[in-house]
Amino acid sequence: MAGYLVFAAVLAGVALGADWGRLADAFFRPDIAAELFPEIITVALVNTLLFTGLAFAFGLVLGMALALMRLSSILPYRWFAIGYIELFRGLPSLLVLFMVGFGVPLAFPEAQIVGGVYGAVSFGLGLCAAAYMAETLRAGIQAVPKGQLEAARSLGMSHARAMVSIILPQAFRIVIPPLTNEFIMLTKDTSLAYVLGVTASSIEVTKFAGDALNRTVNATPLVVAGFVYLLITLPLSQLVQRLERRGNRRK
Amino acid sequence: MAGHAATTDTAAISVRGLHKSFGPLAVLKGVDLEVARGEVVCVVGPSGSGKSTLLRCVNLLEEPTAGTVRVAGVEVTHPDCDIDGVRRRIGMVFQSFNLFGHLSVLQNVMIAQRRVLRRPAAVARRIARENLDRVGLAEKADAYPAQLSGGQQQRAAIARSLAMNPELMLFDEPTSALDPELVGEVLAVMRSLADEGMTMMVVTHEMGFAREVADRVAFMDGGAIVESGPPAAVLGSPRQARTREFLHRVLQQ
Ligand SMILES: Nc1ncnc2c1ncn2[C@@H]1O[C@H](COP(=O)(O)OP(=O)(O)OP(=O)(O)O)[C@@H](O)[C@H]1O
Ligand SMILES: [Mg+2]
Numbered sequence: 001m002a003g004y005l006v007f008a009a010v011l012a013g014v015a016l017g018a019d020w021g022r023l024a025d026a027f028f029r030p031d032i033a034a035e036l037f038p039e040i041i042t043v044a045l046v047n048t049l050l051f052t053g054l055a056f057a058f059g060l061v062l063g064m065a066l067a068l069m070r071l072s073s074i075l076p077y078r079w080f081a082i083g084y085i086e087l088f089r090g091l092p093s094l095l096v097l098f099m100v101g102f103g104v105p106l107a108f109p110e111a112q113i114v115g116g117v118y119g120a121v122s123f124g125l126g127l128c129a130a131a132y133m134a135e136t137l138r139a140g141i142q143a144v145p146k147g148q149l150e151a152a153r154s155l156g157m158s159h160a161r162a163m164v165s166i167i168l169p170q171a172f173r174i175v176i177p178p179l180t181n182e183f184i185m186l187t188k189d190t191s192l193a194y195v196l197g198v199t200a201s202s203i204e205v206t207k208f209a210g211d212a213l214n215r216t217v218n219a220t221p222l223v224v225a226g227f228v229y230l231l232i233t234l235p236l237s238q239l240v241q242r243l244e245r246r247g248n249r250r251k
Numbered sequence: 252m253a254g255h256a257a258t259t260d261t262a263a264i265s266v267r268g269l270h271k272s273f274g275p276l277a278v279l280k281g282v283d284l285e286v287a288r289g290e291v292v293c294v295v296g297p298s299g300s301g302k303s304t305l306l307r308c309v310n311l312l313e314e315p316t317a318g319t320v321r322v323a324g325v326e327v328t329h330p331d332c333d334i335d336g337v338r339r340r341i342g343m344v345f346q347s348f349n350l351f352g353h354l355s356v357l358q359n360v361m362i363a364q365r366r367v368l369r370r371p372a373a374v375a376r377r378i379a380r381e382n383l384d385r386v387g388l389a390e391k392a393d394a395y396p397a398q399l400s401g402g403q404q405q406r407a408a409i410a411r412s413l414a415m416n417p418e419l420m421l422f423d424e425p426t427s428a429l430d431p432e433l434v435g436e437v438l439a440v441m442r443s444l445a446d447e448g449m450t451m452m453v454v455t456h457e458m459g460f461a462r463e464v465a466d467r468v469a470f471m472d473g474g475a476i477v478e479s480g481p482p483a484a485v486l487g488s489p490r491q492a493r494t495r496e497f498l499h500r501v502l503q504q
Binding site for chain 1 (some may be wrong): 277310312335336338341342343345347349350351352353355362363366369373408411415
């Protein structure tokens, strides 16, 4: 109770003591905000979604392959998957992006990543995301009751067919909430794209706001960029909560 | 089918010298059993005696440690055996139903017809509806497993097996997970299957069903078949002391 009183007193002090005019000037100037539109949506947000979507798709495919290898009865597959997952979970995304964007081209000058900066960013971020998704997918596959596989096999389905038709569809339902969280994490990680030199047409939200900050010497672009990210992540995290509630009710 | 001996014997199932261990635990210790075509054999015995393991060795859900298993003349324990090919000829019904949770009842009965037998959708749907009708579930075709009672789920699982036109059916305690008032509807379906001449191997604790429907009852204890014969003999006047003890215990409940 005393804690609340202190907290309220501090809040009241800040509210009374703050110079609201100066704050608004620094963080929200309508003229500067207006200037950001429509490009912050039509270019920057679209690119952020594009980087995220490509990285997610690549990470999901690779993550699925790793999850199946992780569960394989063939020992070298399992080792490879464990090694990959441990390695990429431990590396900062920025380091991986540097490696993809500069390290590899230095080592193999003839090699070119398809899709330019889009390809490089989604490849680098996807490599990292795959490690997390592999663990999520593995857990989802293992959460499908063993009897489902036995029933499928006893009907004459091969192991691969049973996986595709029976196990994976049920595993995917289980992992939709954690995969959505992974999508949210990736959305934020695309702010690292600028290190690979995005251009005017491939610029994403954070770099766009950063450039505007330099130009205007005002924090308004950062505030607007924050709201643009929330535009993506808030609906998704609401979706996750709804799905999780529904999942709990079904159990 | 690749290089394994097909024989001319008429047995639907022929188990010879079957051993199965899980690590150090020996569960089956030399089981011999024949099931003739059209015969209904009930396997009874105390919990842990290896009944499920024996049944699961017939379609190789468990890999036998030693011995041979032949199904419809095909040696399933042969290393070259095309086990998927044999399994599609063997229906299996589980204690826990194991309906596919993401599919409707109709889709449950269709999917293996489509993906394994490669029947066209229209044919698979017609056969699925016929078999749902047969188990009295025609009006539940579009329901999902979670919306069905246990008895309905088990009947749907039976229809799923029947749609593959199996030559024989394996049942592992099909009514043990059911509320008592739902047992009858499942046993009725099994009884009509037996009447139609289906070859059946049934692990069960339903002594009434075994007495009335089985052609033969096999009593298992400690990983071996202790006594086997017509139900009236094995259940009515058992020769082995262990069989008498077991029956005494279950009939008291
Ligand atoms: N996959 C397995 N791994 C290890 N032990 C197993 C496995 N499956 C079965 N067992 C053991 O084998 C023994 C026989 O099991 P089984 O399921 O065949 O018995 P059961 O006669 O069907 O019993 P119940 O009437 O309880 O179903 C048990 O001791 C069981 O714990
Ligand atoms: Mg059992």
